[in-house]
Amino acid sequence: MKKILITGGAGFIGAHVVKHFVKEYSEHQIINLDCLTYAAEPKNIVDIESFDNYKFLKININNAEDVDDVFKKYDITHVIHLAAESHVDRSIDNSIDFALTNVIGTVNLLNAAKNNWIGKRDHLFYHISTDEVYGSLGLNGSFKETTKYDPKSPYSASKASSDHFVRSYFNTHNLPVVISNCSNNYGPYQNEEKFIPTVIKSLIERRPIPIYGKGKNIRDWLYVNDHVLAIEKIFNNGRVGETYNIGGGYEISNLDLVYKIIEMYVDLYPNDFNYNNLISFVDDRKGHDFRYSIDSSKIRSELDWSPKMKFEEGIKRTINWFKK
Numbered sequence: 001m002k003k004i005l006i007t008g009g010a011g012f013i014g015a016h017v018v019k020h021f022v023k024e025y026s027e028h029q030i031i032n033l034d035c036l037t038y039a040a041e042p043k044n045i046v047d048i049e050s051f052d053n054y055k056f057l058k059i060n061i062n063n064a065e066d067v068d069d070v071f072k073k074y075d076i077t078h079v080i081h082l083a084a085e086s087h088v089d090r091s092i093d094n095s096i097d098f099a100l101t102n103v104i105g106t107v108n109l110l111n112a113a114k115n116n117w118i119g120k121r122d123h124l125f126y127h128i129s130t131d132e133v134y135g136s137l138g139l140n141g142s143f144k145e146t147t148k149y150d151p152k153s154p155y156s157a158s159k160a161s162s163d164h165f166v167r168s169y170f171n172t173h174n175l176p177v178v179i180s181n182c183s184n185n186y187g188p189y190q191n192e193e194k195f196i197p198t199v200i201k202s203l204i205e206r207r208p209i210p211i212y213g214k215g216k217n218i219r220d221w222l223y224v225n226d227h228v229l230a231i232e233k234i235f236n237n238g239r240v241g242e243t244y245n246i247g248g249g250y251e252i253s254n255l256d257l258v259y260k261i262i263e264m265y266v267d268l269y270p271n272d273f274n275y276n277n278l279i280s281f282v283d284d285r286k287g288h289d290f291r292y293s294i295d296s297s298k299i300r301s302e303l304d305w306s307p308k309m310k311f312e313e314g315i316k317r318t319i320n321w322f323k324k
């Protein structure tokens, strides 16, 4: 039996991961560790509370002793580490929480794994990271696993630092680790402060849709459940010590994305209101990365993963979830 510690399982992606693993792996014990910051939404995971193979722990990864206790008490054999401060705008206003949780919190987990897993080669520390560690692209090219790290925001700097720590524990302590770097996710449960939820909420409430600068920045979008399936593949079959890039292959500028969401919204809820008039350009984010693009050929060929959800369908599901 694996005893899988999933951190950040009350957040957006973590909730989907926890629910998937609890339901698909009844033979394993799933321990969800989350300190429930503003970004957590416990009601998204109430439906798994009654499962025998599930346990929730309200613990802060910044507390090294508490983290070590969890490893000892539950004899943790595997970690899927998602807990993080995740919003770039917040990292610009207050970088400290990002350094504490994303860097120190990750090191606390690594230390607990190192100290409790001596000689255990069948264990795994899986660190979930972002494509933003690679920096910003011009109109051409894509991030590969070999692309040099060049983080530009305090958020991506903290994630890059945590990635380096994870790799260093593989090199220095032989800790069995794997890392994935994923592009922008969207889907149900995402916090309203993020871009796609902001757009959808603005449409529902018919209030201005804020777009940074001229809306030309380009992101590569992935439906959250496709990320979960990629995580599952890497968890089960990823090679220890390796990094896998995960991307949706759906690149679109922020402005075109808003037009697309409006189109899908009116498709679902036809009416005569001119939603395009809600578009409102605001001062650009400081140091705003221009473009992210992921080359995910490694996970596609090695682990036979590819995104399944069509963007239009994924957006419609997301709209319907927020509408409900």
Ligand SMILES: NC(=O)c1ccc[n+]([C@@H]2O[C@H](COP(=O)([O-])OP(=O)(O)OC[C@H]3O[C@@H](n4cnc5c(N)ncnc54)[C@H](O)[C@@H]3O)[C@@H](O)[C@H]2O)c1
Binding pocket: 007, 008, 009, 010, 011, 012, 013, 014, 033, 034, 035, 036, 037, 038, 039, 040, 041, 059, 060, 061, 062, 081, 082, 083, 084, 085, 086, 087, 101, 105, 128, 129, 130, 131, 159, 181, 182, 183, 184, 185, 186, 191
């Ligand atoms: N959202 C994306 O598009 C995206 C893309 C690539 C990678 N990632 C990475 O995936 C992970 C999850 O992202 P998300 O969007 O679901 O984040 P989120 O902000 O929605 O959720 C983060 C969760 O971590 C918990 N948490 C924060 N600090 C903690 C602490 N000190 N101790 C314990 N728990 C803590 C929060 O309570 C929350 O439940 C992050 O590591 C993020 O860097 C996110």
